[in-house]
Amino acid sequence: MIFTSLQFLVFFVIVFSLYYLLPYRMRWPLLLISSVYFYMAFSFDFILDTGLLIIIDYFFGKWIAKASGKKRQHLLIAGILINVLFLLIFIYYNFISQNIGDLLSLFYSHTPLPHLGVLVPVGLSYFTFQSISYKIEISRNNISPEPNIGIYALYILYFPKIASGPIERPKDLIPQFRVKHDFDFELMKSGLSQMAFGFFKKLVIADRLAMVVDSAYKNPQAKNGTEMLIATIFYSFQIYCDFSGYIDIALGASKTLGIRLTDNFNKPYFSTSVADFWKRWHITLSFWLRDYIYLPLAYSLSRKLKKERYLSVRSDKWIYYAATSVTFLLCGLWHGPAWHYIFWGGLFALYLCFSIATSKPRKKFYKKTGITKYPQIHTFTKTIITFVLITFAWIFFRSDSITQALLVIKQLAGISISDHLQLPINTIELLFSVFLIISLIIKEKYFFVITAKTTLSWAITLSLIILCCYFFGIFNYRQFIYFQF
Amino acid sequence: MKTFWLSVIFIFSSLVFISSSSDFITKIIARYRYKTENILGSSKYRYGDMYGLCYLPYAKQASQRKEKTVIMPNICPTPRFINLYSICDSYLWEYVKSDSVFCGVKKYQFVRYGFNETMDVDLDSTRTNVLLLESVERNVRFVSLENYTSQVRFLNTSKPNTSGKQETSGGFAFLLNFLSDQINNLHDNLFNEKINQNLEFNLFDYYLFNPVKELKAQLIYSLFGRLNKDVTMIKGYPNLFFNETVDPASQNSSFNCVTDDEINSITTGLDTLYKYYRSKGFDEVCFFIAPNPVSIIAPDYLIYNDIVRRIEHHPQLIMPMIDIYDVFDTVKCPVYQVNDSHWNANGFNLWVNTFNEYLKKIPEKKL
Numbered sequence: 018m019i020f021t022s023l024q025f026l027v028f029f030v031i032v033f034s035l036y037y038l039l040p041y042r043m044r045w046p047l048l049l050i051s052s053v054y055f056y057m058a059f060s061f062d063f064i065l066d067t068g069l070l071i072i073i074d075y076f077f078g079k080w081i082a083k084a085s086g087k088k089r090q091h092l093l094i095a096g097i098l099i100n101v102l103f104l105l106i107f108i109y110y111n112f113i114s115q116n117i118g119d120l121l122s123l124f125y126s127h128t129p130l131p132h133l134g135v136l137v138p139v140g141l142s143y144f145t146f147q148s149i150s151y152k153i154e155i156s157r158n159n160i161s162p163e164p165n166i167g168i169y170a171l172y173i174l175y176f177p178k179i180a181s182g183p184i185e186r187p188k189d190l191i192p193q194f195r196v197k198h199d200f201d202f203e204l205m206k207s208g209l210s211q212m213a214f215g216f217f218k219k220l221v222i223a224d225r226l227a228m229v230v231d232s233a234y235k236n237p238q239a240k241n242g243t244e245m246l247i248a249t250i251f252y253s254f255q256i257y258c259d260f261s262g263y264i265d266i267a268l269g270a271s272k273t274l275g276i277r278l279t280d281n282f283n284k285p286y287f288s289t290s291v292a293d294f295w296k297r298w299h300i301t302l303s304f305w306l307r308d309y310i311y312l313p314l315a316y317s318l319s320r321k322l323k324k325e326r327y328l329s330v331r332s333d334k335w336i337y338y339a340a341t342s343v344t345f346l347l348c349g350l351w352h353g354p355a356w357h358y359i360f361w362g363g364l365f366a367l368y369l370c371f372s373i374a375t376s377k378p379r380k381k382f383y384k385k386t387g388i389t390k391y392p393q394i395h396t397f398t399k400t401i402i403t404f405v406l407i408t409f410a411w412i413f414f415r416s417d418s419i420t421q422a423l424l425v426i427k428q429l430a431g432i433s434i435s436d437h438l439q440l441p442i443n444t445i446e447l448l449f450s451v452f453l454i455i456s457l458i459i460k461e462k463y464f465f466v467i468t469a470k471t472t473l474s475w476a477i478t479l480s481l482i483i484l485c486c487y488f489f490g491i492f493n494y495r496q497f498i499y500f501q502f
Numbered sequence: 503m504k505t506f507w508l509s510v511i512f513i514f515s516s517l518v519f520i521s522s523s524s525d526f527i528t529k530i531i532a533r534y535r536y537k538t539e540n541i542l543g544s545s546k547y548r549y550g551d552m553y554g555l556c557y558l559p560y561a562k563q564a565s566q567r568k569e570k571t572v573i574m575p576n577i578c579p580t581p582r583f584i585n586l587y588s589i590c591d592s593y594l595w596e597y598v599k600s601d602s603v604f605c606g607v608k609k610y611q612f613v614r615y616g617f618n619e620t621m622d623v624d625l626d627s628t629r630t631n632v633l634l635l636e637s638v639e640r641n642v643r644f645v646s647l648e649n650y651t652s653q654v655r656f657l658n659t660s661k662p663n664t665s666g667k668q669e670t671s672g673g674f675a676f677l678l679n680f681l682s683d684q685i686n687n688l689h690d691n692l693f694n695e696k697i698n699q700n701l702e703f704n705l706f707d708y709y710l711f712n713p714v715k716e717l718k719a720q721l722i723y724s725l726f727g728r729l730n731k732d733v734t735m736i737k738g739y740p741n742l743f744f745n746e747t748v749d750p751a752s753q754n755s756s757f758n759c760v761t762d763d764e765i766n767s768i769t770t771g772l773d774t775l776y777k778y779y780r781s782k783g784f785d786e787v788c789f790f791i792a793p794n795p796v797s798i799i800a801p802d803y804l805i806y807n808d809i810v811r812r813i814e815h816h817p818q819l820i821m822p823m824i825d826i827y828d829v830f831d832t833v834k835c836p837v838y839q840v841n842d843s844h845w846n847a848n849g850f851n852l853w854v855n856t857f858n859e860y861l862k863k864i865p866e867k868k869l
Contacts, residue, residue, distance in 0.1 A: 023701040027519045034512035038505065058693055200504060446726040488718050493731060494698065 018058040019496055020266045021219055028055070029270055032176075036274055037200045045194045048175065048274070049167055055176035056139065063138040066103075067174070073099055074148040075169045078162040081155045093156045100145045107137045112354030140179045142351055142502055146305055147173060151187045153309060160188050168194050175276075177267040181260070181499040183281045183301040190278070198275025206475050208272035213482040215265025219497070220490030222453050223258035225446070226251040227495065232441040234415055237425045242432025244440065245425055247447075252415050253408045254454050256498055257285065260299070263497045284461045286407075289399040291368040294407055302351070306344050315340040337373055342366040352414070352502050357422055361413040368406055449489075522700035523691050526683040530676075531704065541710040544703065550841030552742035556730040557712070557719040561742055561841040578605030578858060583866045585629045587621065587784075588612040589650055590636040593792040597850045605858040613653045624657040625783045630867045632786040633779050634824075634857075639794040639810055640747050640754035643764070645771050647778060656782060736800050741840050747794040750804055756797040757804040760812070769816045776821040786864055790824040790857070792845075795838040798830045824860055826853050 018024050032051045036044055057064050077096035084092050105113070114130035151172070154160045163169040172191050173179075233240050233248030240248070264281045271278045281300050288294035295303045318336045325332055342363070349362020388395045416422035440447060521527040535544040546554040553561045586607045588594060591614065601610035608629060613621035615636070625631050637645055684691060694700070722728050729735065734745040750757040772789055779787045791810050796803065810827045813819070829852055830837050837849030845853070 022698050023705065024697050027515050027522075027701060030511060030515040031519060034508045034515065038508050038512060054692075061689070061693060200508075443727050446728075449726075488721060 018055055019494060019500075020263060021216060021492075022494060024058070033273055041197045044198075045168060045171055048194070049171045052171060052174040052176040052179065056174055056179055059139040059180070060136065062136070066107075066138050067141075067144070068170075070100070070103055070144075070148065071170050071173050072166070074151065074173075075163070075166050077152055078155050078169070081152055082162040089156055093152055096152045097149055100149050104142065104145055106133070107135055107141055109350075109354045139500075140181065143182045143184055144173045144179065146184045146302075147187075149309065150184070150305065154187055160191075163187070163191055175271075177271040178278055181263050181267075181497055181502070182299075183264060183267070183279045184305050185279060185301065190276075193276045196275075201275065202472075204275060205273045206472070208269040210475065210479060210482075211269030211272065212266050213269075213479055213486070215262045215267075215269060216486050216490075217482050218258040218262030218265065218457075220262075220486050220492065222450075222457065223255045223262060224491035224493065224495050225442075225450055225453070225489075226255040226258070228441050228491070229447075229450070230255055230415070234417075234421070234425070237421060237428055240428055241436040242429055243436035244438060245428040246432055247438075247440070249408060249412060249425070249429065251450070251454075252411050253286070253404070254457070256411065256414075257282075258457070259498045263499065286404055286458070287400060287461065288403050288407075289396055290403055291365065291372060291406060294403060295365075302348070306348055310347060311340050311344040314343055334373060338370045341369050345369070355418070357413050357416055357419050360419055360422075361410055364410045364413060368410075518701065518704055522697050522704050523694045524680075524683065525687075525690075525694065525696065525700070526680060528700045528703065535707075539709075541708060543709050544707045545709050545712050545715075546703070546707055548709075550742075550839055551843050552733055552744070553841040556733040556742060557715040558723060558729065558742070559716040559720055562716075563839075563841050578862065581866065582606055582608040583630055584861060584864065585609045585626055585631050586611070586634060586861075587623060587631065588634040588636065589615050589621070589653060590634065591615045591638060591792075593638060593844060594634075594636055596844065603854050605861045606864070607861065615650075615653070617653075620653055620655050622655050622657050628867070630785045630864055631783065632788070632861070632864065633784045634788055634790060635775065636790045636792065638792045639756065639797060640744065642791050642809060642813065643753060643760070643768065645768060645775070647771065647774050650775055651778065736796070736803050739800055741795060741799055741838065743796045744794075744843050747796050747843075748803070756794045756801070756806055756809070758807060760807045760809050765809070765812045765816060766818075768813055769819045769821075772813070772819065772821040785867070786822070788822040788824055788860065790826065790853075793827050793830060795843060795845075797827070799838060822860070824853075824857050826856055829853075829856055 018028065028051075032047070036047060039047055053064065056067065074096065077092065077099070081089055081092045081096065110133050114132065118130045151160075151169075155162050163172070168191060171194055172185070172187060175185075175190070178185060230248045230252045233245055234252075237245060261282045268278050268280060279301050281298075281302075283297040283300065285294055285298040288297055315336050318339060319333070322332045322336060327335055345362040345366035346359055347362070348365070349359040352358045352361070383389050383395070388398065412425050413419065413422045416425060442450070521531065532544065535542070536547065537543070539548075548554075549562045553563075584604075584607045586601075586604055586609070588610070590612055595612055595614050598610070598612075601607055604610060611621060611623075613619050635650055719729070729742075732745050733742050734748050735742060736748065744754075746752040746754040747756055749755050750759075752758060775789075776787050791813065793810055797806060797810065814823045814825050814827070830849065833852065835848055837845055837852060839846045
């Protein structure tokens with residue numbers, strides 16, 4: 018049941034109307050039943066694996082809260098290991114076994130290791146991170162374990178965010194299921210507007226750009242440098258509109274029910290550095306990685322390393338490099354069991370380490386050129402450089418393999434003015450796509466939220482967005498990109 | 503007031519969701535809405551299936567499938583001694599309005615290929631039993647014994663014909679049927695894979711919305727040169743074609759390469775079918791491939807794989823074939839509809855005449 022399907026729309030209307038018709042105490046069970054139905058609509062069998070994981074995590078939460086000292090730590094590690102085991106079995110086993118097999122074949126005759134033919138439960142990597150977050154927060158005494166298994170299950174399965182996030186923290190989401198939300202017309206207006214804009218981003222922009230991107234990445238060898246460049250730039254906006262469109266629909270749908278989810282984006286392509294980008298892109302994932310991997314690792318290393326210089330570099334810089342590298346390699350791996358994702362993560366680690374290593378000479382350079390006297394030009398230049406770096410990294414993300422990514426880069430390097438364009442869309446649609454991208458940039462830069470003061474103006478705005486979606490949307494039930502993760 | 507409106511929305515959306523989840527209900531609704539000609543009727547097939555997919559205003563012509571085609575068969579011998587059975591698709595079951603179009607046929611019984619229906623066959627030894635199997639060109643590569651035998655049930659005693667028809671009568675019977683469907687297919691109804699199609703049909707497939715759909719189709723076609731992904735046009739021809747029959751990457755395409763080995767495999771499959779049904783008691787078994795419109799109208803668009811003639815003229819083929827490709831290839835007048843993937847009345851008449859020539863050659867059984 019993808020968000021852009023009629024099935025979801027009618028399902029949502031049923032849940033929304035019944036939610037406010039039912040007495041308050043019946044609302045969370047309704048949300049839980051709806052979420053289970055939503056989840057089972059993807060595949061009936063997934064619910065058993067997920068249900069098992071929910072029960073295990075719920076009890077681990079209780080045991081961790083009761084335990085203290087070393088026992089608490091051991092229980093936490095055991096609980097996390099169970100989550101990681103689920104990830105390993107469902108997502109990473111085949112990748113690991115294939116790579117070990119390939120490695121062994123270098124020394125011995127090729128004997129492939131057994132391949133597991135399992136389907137990956139929808140949203141596994143998202144709710145696994147939520148489960149881990151729940152146990153860590155309990156162990157840190159930041160929250161108490163949820164006494165009601167139904168509400169805990171709802172925290173994991175809540176339908177607006179189960180398929181592709183945002184990755185919610187327990188302290189932000191669980192209490193909201195216990196709060197009485199009265200029907201709020203203003204909140205409903207705001208939620209529906211956000212949903213409509215999410216549909217617009219997905220159906221009108223992302224899926225239109227996808228036609229060019231898919232055609233180019235399907236056969237990069239047959240494309241010239243200009244076609245590859247257009248496809249590569251389009252992909253940056255496709256993935257943004259696709260994912261942020263999904264998040265808008267999720268946040269909007271949840272908002273109409275009175276439940277606030279965490280926003281995942283904050284104008285990411287206006288970032289002035291790669292570090293800044295990760296504070297604005299997939300915010301709930303990057304903050305999760307920061308809080309549960311980067312910071313603990315950095316603290317642990319800082320306790321072990323003496324404050325000295327190693328190879329004439331200060332120890333705190335080494336700690337930064339190591340923690341950043343591990344975090345981003347894991348970030349890449351989280352996106353999928355493939356080397357091109359790991360490489361993509363590694364590339365971001367490289368960007369960040371390079372940024373820290375060169376911060377002093379860069380400051381000197383800026384001073385020398387005098388660009389700092391013109392802050393707008395300086396910001397613009399940094400924004401463009403950041404965008405280019407990110408777009409370059411997306412090549413590895415979008416490609417099916419590192420080899421394909423290198424082929425794309427090779428084609429890009431051969432760009433020429435005499436390149437003849439053979440795109441799957443005509444010139445008018447190409448210009449329309451560029452117009453949509455520019456409109457999106459202008460909207461994000463100047464009007465971040467479209468406000469409608471009166472109900473009439475809101476209704477007109479909403480109708481216009483819906484009409485645009487109908488007339489210019491691409492309706493092919495294309496799944497959201499981040500659904501696969 | 504708020505509760506009232508929420509209740510109305512809840513009841514309406516729940517009814518829409520439940521009815522669209524159930525194929526049983528959707529079929530009943532569809533049966534009535536396809537017949538209805540007012541603004542609440544379905545616009546899906548009224549103006550041709552290709553129009554119903556892409557809504558290009560220029561292609562809006564009444565589909566000839568729904569109209570009574572005037573059949574002028576060649577003169578037939580008077581005795582009617584043949585029981586004709588057919589496993590066919592819409593090329594035949596949408597057009598054959600009367601058994602009398604077939605020469606010498608006393609009884610005609612058919613089952614719609616690919617539908618969840620069964621044809622009960624009770625072979626009458628006093629008559630000549632003929633089986634006509636049909637496939638459209640785009641599906642002929644997937645012909646198999648299983649596909650063409652699963653919908654046939656052989657009886658020992660005579661029973662009324664139930665082919666192609668699903669009876670529902672009376673309020674109580676309807677309720678019983680509905681409840682048994684809900685219980686028997688609980689999982690399928692709860693998680694119906696076709697729910698989006700059904701919802702689209704129940705919410706938006708009305709004549710009422712045609713002007714808006716046409717406006718969108720015209721706008722997108724004029725600006726971006728795009729049609730619905732399932733439909734395509736070829737420069738210089740007014741016809742709308744199924745994209746899968748034109749796109750060379752599709753296995754259903756007339757322009758997708760077919761190897762000789764594959765042709766051998768298809769003919770072997772056809773012969774297996776022939777032997778199977780002969781062993782079951784049919785006196786004659788024949789096969790007919792309805793050519794893709796693009797194979798007749800624009801075979802030179804790309805390199806045509808010539809699959810129909812390669813099968814029909816295969817030296818090892820035992821299965822008798824009703825060859826319409828060569829007939830269509832030589833006639834000068836249009837045999838296909840512009841707005842539909844099917845033939846027009848002229849095309850159907852040509853086929854009936856060709857098939858009747860085959861039937862006329864069948865000798866009466868000597869008892």
